[in-house]
Amino acid sequence: MDISQQQRRDFLLRSGFGIGSTALATLMDPSLNASAGSGGTANPGLPQFPNFAPKAKRIIYLFMAGGPSHIDTFDYKPAMRKFHGEELPDSVRQGQRLTGMTSGQKEFPCVAPMFEFQRFGEHGTWVNKDLLPHTAGVVDDITIIKSMHTEAVNHDPAITYINTGVQQQGKPALGAWLSYGLGSVNDNMPAYIVMISRGRGQLQALYDRLWGSGFLPARHQGVKLRSSGEPVLYLNNPPGIDRDSRRGMLDGLNSLNQMTYDKFGDPETQARIAQYEMAFRMQSEVPDLMAVEKETQHVQDMYGPDVQKPGSFARNCLLARRMVEKGVRYVQLFHRGWDQHGSLPSKIRQQCGDIDQASAGLIKDLKQRGMLDDTLVVWGGEFGRTIYSQGKLTKDNHGRDHHGRCFTIWMAGAGIKRGFEYGLTDDHSYNILGNTGVHIRDMNATILNQLGIDHQRLTYKFQGLDQRLTGVEEPAHVVKEILS
Template identity: 85%
Template structure:
């Protein structure tokens, strides 16, 4: 083979790598072409077309109660429940609903009224369980309670995947990743999306990193999980014998190697890797200060309760969430585990609420007194609710409730959400939604995006031949305008 032929083949091979990979990346996502040559370590500015209109919210704190809080025992109280306590759930109410494997074998479905005392609070007389949510009862004039949420999912993994990513199947981006992709970050030294996890005292359902993953979006948009002990982020600190300047030099060399790989193959994940290395380096200067809650005045620490001093507690995470959004983090999601109460619900629910009641209310008060509630959206809720009928033997202290997706309750506050407002109506068994007031989880996500100035139908990413979006491509989603001020 002559040298000319060899050179020609090398040329065609080299150009083929670049042109083929570039063409593929263009087909997958045209946005990558415009950013392909962005400098390593550039900030995350989002897409130029967002927001589509003036936003009410700049940031979000999502308090996710993993496991499914009982709406019946917290907010969706009906005095009539006392009358049919112990009676069989009528088939006219159940309507052949799909049941989980945990109660499908039951021969009877006795209704069980809440084992707690409820009172009306606030200017509009909102029913709240005063026994276990005394602090939340004090903020009802600052929140909107939606009692008509619904989902098709009846088991934890598909349900929590559905509400976080818009589909029941694995592999799609989480809400926070969509926001990072569309709106970017306000702080170059911090990720746009941060996750923290606390552990309750009830039955713990598994949480997977894919719940805050970026799916088919570039990897730099995935959520960063902060650990409750040791280094907040693994390998964030310099190892012994390595100072910051040495690390900078090593990172520069690594970025050069990654850039060579990108120039040859045009793999967008290579650019994402460069960006993540740079973000980790910049986080070194900001994360330690953010985690130092001892900088807070004592009256603020007291507001969140004694547990704020415990690393990894929900109280501490609520305070950290406020500190993070104050420093420009776009989206903070707190997962609190332990709400899956299939047995001993009265005692376990009391324990769970003790963990979250004061801190959640404190977060609203803290944001409000700083003037931040006007442009910070706070969401509280889980993946579904619980059934009116008892799981297991019906006793005063040992009954449980199964999963229920036909209706459940969340609350929202701040950033253009009405204050002191309730939306949605359920029947006397808190089992079915009435008067066409249902709010599907797709509608909730569309509303969240709307408050951030995003038309949910325009925030898309080309994948598998479809313009994918958080609110799905098969069923319509609607902004819940009645809850907006």
């Protein structure tokens, strides 16, 4: 090695230490980064985002894990009563591949909902009045999309698909993309928080990768709050360690980590520094944030009696509102238990009982605070259920299999039309009619649009491609028909 090469390497190494020191200083004093992105926060996002004036500042996504039956909730057709018990016609099924759970059945009898539906709101929207009376009361504030569709027919790939844009593991979740592109608003809280509640039906596994950062820097992954005990493990200082002592320990640890980064250049080391800093800042914010008892009784009552139960969907809904009010950009609530292959009439009643009042209460609470205008609320699962019965059809019992050809979600706030329905399905709620289909990629493109993001411009170079949440294979489009 000649002297010029040695000098060049020494120059690059010393330059790296200087850049690393600047990065560490920025973490310690976010005001040093005030020129970038949104207001000089520790996670400022990218300077080009938002691309245009956003309607939404924040998102609360109520994810019904397991696939709620659109037939028994919102996509009601009076004709279903007429063909109850009849075989699903081949002209409707159109040779669709069945899952392994019903492929061995010899008969596929259609099953009308075993509940009463009624028209609600100014536009006469059909809603199951037995299961969702509280949601029925806010139909004039939401848009119901009945023509969602997906290619995935099994839970894990379907949930992965709708959360990350692909069925395969390893890609960033929607919340991670938002943290990467838009950054954080509150330095003391993550941009992306996840909470999970447990229903009383069959539970499907939920893996941490569903709120992971994939190929994005690790600091953009979702932070999962626990339902009992400490919301975040090891967030509190151990006995005998005060805040000043913890600050000194972190300063020393961050310096060592920064030296490691300067030497090897591994971006995960920077992510580790950022996560230590975030944990330190969260110590001052989380305890007060979790204290829902500070809410007035009137507000707590809107969410229902379960709001008093730690880990319940109702309590998580109220916590979500408190979090977005504090500047958390994206909160996702997973409620498990919607996989009703059997005993659907009783199980779906329990599931809807868990979520109905709290979902409606969230809309009412945001609206009375003036926050619904710039908060986007999304409700839905990974797919729907079949019109035909899984297993033997009896007078008051049956199940429904997975169905991705059409299913229902609803959205509210932040520039979404109010009191509106979009999408047409046939009388069997089995196929989409006309040109009204909304693919899950289209839904994600619409969500990004409301946040002021052109989904084609939010990219990250990985494996030779400009990766996007909405995929690189087929084009997605914003569903302009549901925008006000």
